[in-house]
Amino acid sequence: MARLPRLAIAGLTHHVIQRGHNRQSVFLDDTDRLAYLTALREAAALQHVAVHAYVLMDDHVHLLVTPPTAEALSKMLQAIGRRYVSAFNRRHGRVGTLWDGRFRATVLESGPHVLACMRYIEQNPQRLIPPTAATDYPWSSASHHLGRRRDSLLTDHALYWATGNTPFERELAWRRLLDDPLSGDEVQAHTDSALKGWALGSGAFLAGLGATTERPMAPRPRGRPARAPRQRMVAET
Template sequence: MPRKPRIHFPGAVYHVILRGNDGQDTFFDEADRSRFFFLLQGGTERFRHSIHAFCLMSNHIHLAVQVKEIPLSRIMQNLGFRYTQYFNRRYKKTGHLFQGRYKALLIDADNYLLELMRYIHLNPTRAGMVTRPESYPWSSHRAYLGREKLPWLTTDWILGQFANAERYQSFIEDGVKEGYRKEFHVGSFEGRALGDDRFIEEALFQAEEPARENLSLDALIESVCRAYGLSKAELASRSRVRQISEARAMAALFVRETEMLMMVDLGREIKQDVSSLSQAARRLEMRIESDSHLEKRFREIQSRISNPQLSSLTPSGSLVSRN
């Protein structure tokens, strides 16, 4: 059964859980966690999302993330990919570090974000690692108490719900005896969202989910071909010309980041090996990190996909300039 797409709209808040593959540890020392902090900060600067709370455990991570226009899938794929690169390089390992698809639950922030933040901050106490949450250095709780500064952490909304720091701390302490809360893991709607019927209806309306599901593989391939000035036959050829190879990698990257599309279907459509397409997508993502021209081309194709009117424009053969 195909997986359902995540509900995305600007302003959406998610509880994200990223677990180590087969339960393996993802952090071994302070340097590992500091590197993850660095990548979290870099992500907020690049993708303009907000992190309201976090907790880095030994073999999994909790985040409360609020997105803008860029969907959570791109944010998390970038974060997981870059940290895995660091981890494998440092420990001379290969392969996946994180367990399959990360868990992300859309949250009704008005009714659940405060309790979610408390639930995240109390992870170390529930696990018996510390007796008081402020004793654990790898969550956002200490920053909320003013004991450390994390410029990339968004604290204004949550702290604005309390008259002072003492009220905030009392709220956290009131939940110390609280156990596992299933609703923060499975939600109330198809395992995708936590909120009442009205919130779900509004979220689906804002996400325009039916329109998003209409994105077809053919439309994506056409957009990529137009951006590169190629025909579909050229994309499906055995040519290793750089422009054609890059176009294939770009198509694969979009498929990987579009939850209703599958790499196996792309491979069948353009007569390419699925493993090769996946590897090409990963290499291209690395190049996009440091190549502004490639990122502009990525944005151009993204714009064509989200604005069907652009499909009638003749590609200029060069990158689109944005003011």
């Protein structure tokens, strides 16, 4: 099956995944992690991409972002790739690629899907073996949303602000959401949609996106279409 063209739409929130080549580690220590966040901060500012949430795992990265143009997302990730890979290779005495080809991304419908994706991203450490509590993991946006530190990289999503009228209310609401794990089906849906490039939202949302491009928004049902029942011919008497 041919790879679908990446879906990027101005003004909509996107879930982005970057994976290490052959699932190798892309961060060997905290210096690497700080270098990546610096590259992300500068590239996002240059392209005016709003970064709402992130998590840095040993062999992959998740981002929740809103680009102002369809091209801004790719330009931001390309700039990060050039800067970070060069610094990583130089620092660790290696050559060659670091990331597993192009980044993966999906478009999210505003509403529950965005908040669920924020939870999916920040709960990533809890799915490790052994697990690390999302609230204790230092290399994600969770500490910012919980009010433990201010992260200048982040632009709070409007839906996060809608969880409470004051910072205290928002932080308490987010703590409750982080403490509530997504179901296995929800985790799989967010993983598959980003890796396979399928938009995530309601039928009306997918139909609206489909009207703007010939690219399919969701996988087609498996199997052959059902045949219409054959009519039985009855001779007239």
